[in-house]
Amino acid sequence: MAFEGLTERLQNAMTKLRRKPTVSEADLRETMREIRLALLEADVNFKVVKDFVKQVQTRAIGADVLKGLNPAQQIVKIVNEELTTTMGTEAVPLNKSEKIPTIIMMAGLQGAGKTTTAGKLALKLKNEENARPMFIAADVYRPAAIDQLEQVAKSIDVPVFQLGTDVDPVEIVRQGLEQAQEQHNDYVIIDTAGRLQIDEKLMDELVNISNLAKPDEILLVVDAMTGQNAVETADGFNDKLELTGVILTKLDGDTRGGAALSIRAVTGKPIKFVGQGEKMTDLDVFHPDRMASRILG
Ligand code: GDP
Numbered sequence: 001m002a003f004e005g006l007t008e009r010l011q012n013a014m015t016k017l018r019r020k021p022t023v024s025e026a027d028l029r030e031t032m033r034e035i036r037l038a039l040l041e042a043d044v045n046f047k048v049v050k051d052f053v054k055q056v057q058t059r060a061i062g063a064d065v066l067k068g069l070n071p072a073q074q075i076v077k078i079v080n081e082e083l084t085t086t087m088g089t090e091a092v093p094l095n096k097s098e099k100i101p102t103i104i105m106m107a108g109l110q111g112a113g114k115t116t117t118a119g120k121l122a123l124k125l126k127n128e129e130n131a132r133p134m135f136i137a138a139d140v141y142r143p144a145a146i147d148q149l150e151q152v153a154k155s156i157d158v159p160v161f162q163l164g165t166d167v168d169p170v171e172i173v174r175q176g177l178e179q180a181q182e183q184h185n186d187y188v189i190i191d192t193a194g195r196l197q198i199d200e201k202l203m204d205e206l207v208n209i210s211n212l213a214k215p216d217e218i219l220l221v222v223d224a225m226t227g228q229n230a231v232e233t234a235d236g237f238n239d240k241l242e243l244t245g246v247i248l249t250k251l252d253g254d255t256r257g258g259a260a261l262s263i264r265a266v267t268g269k270p271i272k273f274v275g276q277g278e279k280m281t282d283l284d285v286f287h288p289d290r291m292a293s294r295i296l297g
Contacts, residue, residue, distance in 0.1 A: 001254060002224075002252065002254060002294075003042070003255070003257045003260075003294065005038075005042060006038055006039070006042040006256060006257045007295060009037070009041065010079075010295070010296055012034070013031050013034035013035055014072070014079075014296075016031070017076075018072040020072065022066075023065075023071040023072060025061065025066065028061070031075065032057055036053050039257075039261070042257040042258050043228050044257065044262050045228065045258070045261075045265065045266055047266075048086060048262045051086075056075070056078050056079055059078050081292075083261070084288045084289045084291075086261055086264065086288075087261060087264050087271065087291055088270045088286075088288045089289075090288065091272075091288070092245065092272055093272075093285075094217060097216045100184065100185070101180045101181070101187055101188045102186065102187050102188070102216045102217070103190070103214070103216050103217070104215060104216065104217040105192060105210060105213060105215040105217065105219070106118045106189060106191055106192060106219055107192050107206055107218060107219070107243075108194055108220055108222060108233075109194050109195060109196065109233055110196055111194070112194065112221045112223045113249035114191065114192075115148050115152055116152065116275070117247050117273075117275055118135065118149070118191050119149075119156055120275065120280050120281070120282065120283035121189060122156060122187070122189055123280045123281065126156065131186045132185050133158050133186070133189055134159050134160070134161060134179070134180050134189070135160045135190075136160075136162075136177070136180075136190045136191065137161065137162035137172070138176075138209060139169075139191055139192060140165040140168075140172070140193065142193075143165055145191075145194075146164070150162075156280055161175070161176035161180070169193065169208075170208045170212055173190055173209050173212055177213060190209065190213060192209060193205065198233065198236040203237075203240040206240070215244075217244045218242060218244050219243070219247050219272065220237050220246050220247070221246075222248060222263070223249050223259075224248045224250050224251050224255040224260060226259065227256060227258035228259075230248070230263065231267075234263050234267045238269060243267070243269045245270050245271070245273075246264075246270070247272060247274070247283075248260060248274045249274070250275060251274045252276045252277045260295075261295075270286075272286055273285060273286055274291075
């Protein structure tokens with residue numbers, strides 16, 4: 001289960017605190033030490049942990065929480081609020097273009113769940129907005145990638161624009177966008193090439209596609225199971241591309257929490273959606289407050 005270890009350790013720290021009749025500054029420090037270790041153990045970025053602990057401590061001491069009623073309860077509340085803030089405070093909706101189509105570019109490393117997530121997003125738009133999305137298949141390096149997109153698209157009845165693997169991806173995107181204009185699709189979702197790791201050629205290609213398509217959204221898909229690697233990946237893509245958001249996949253797995261808790265703070269970019277399963281319906285809007293409550297258990 002996701003966050004299992006983290007939740008357990010946070011709850012233990014809180015329970016210990018609640019059992020105390022009064023809470024001294026030393027007790028607070030001890031709790032914060034346990035929280036810090038729990039977060040580090042969950043693979044949360046070191047600086048994010050440091051800032052988080054400092055913020056909770058400053059608030060708890062500043063507001064005279066320790067002398068007030070129910071100090072332990074107040075501290076739990078502050079921890080919950082600061083976890084929420086660390087993950088971005090509020091849900092951030094999809095950017096939409098004033099005139100159709102809204103262009104969404106999907107990026108991510110191979111295996112992160114990019115193609116699956118493109119399908120989930122298209123289905124969400126269909127179901128919730130009665131939208132008519134279209135995919136552009138711009139991953140020309142693996143023939144299997146186009147097949148996979150075709151399969152996903154077929155399962156949710158969304159058209160795919162593709163020109164096989166012998167055409168330059170930028171040209172594919174250009175022609176695909178033309179077709180979307182003609183056919184009045186209200187969303188275009190561009191599935192770009194994934195690699196095993198960030199390399200310059202891939203980034204150049206993504207930048208070229210982005211320069212041509214001028215997407216309303218550039219969504220980076222990252223695998224929550226990879227913890228700090230997901231954060232580094234997001235940082236790396238964000239250096240070259242104007243990411244507008246992140247989609248965190250595989251939150252149904254036993255991810256420790258590091259990616260969910262670090263990405264926003266490290267990259268400054270919001271997590272917009274989370275993938276919570278392999279089915280096409282398993283995509284949810286990311287709500288930082290709900291995620292904080294889930295982590296606290
Ligand atoms: P891509 O290489 O980035 O396009 O990745 P794929 O879309 O092919 O996904 C890789 C694998 O991850 C597939 O087996 C997907 O079913 C799986 N996957 C994607 N998102 C999720 C998710 O949210 N939860 C789970 N459990 N599996 C996922």
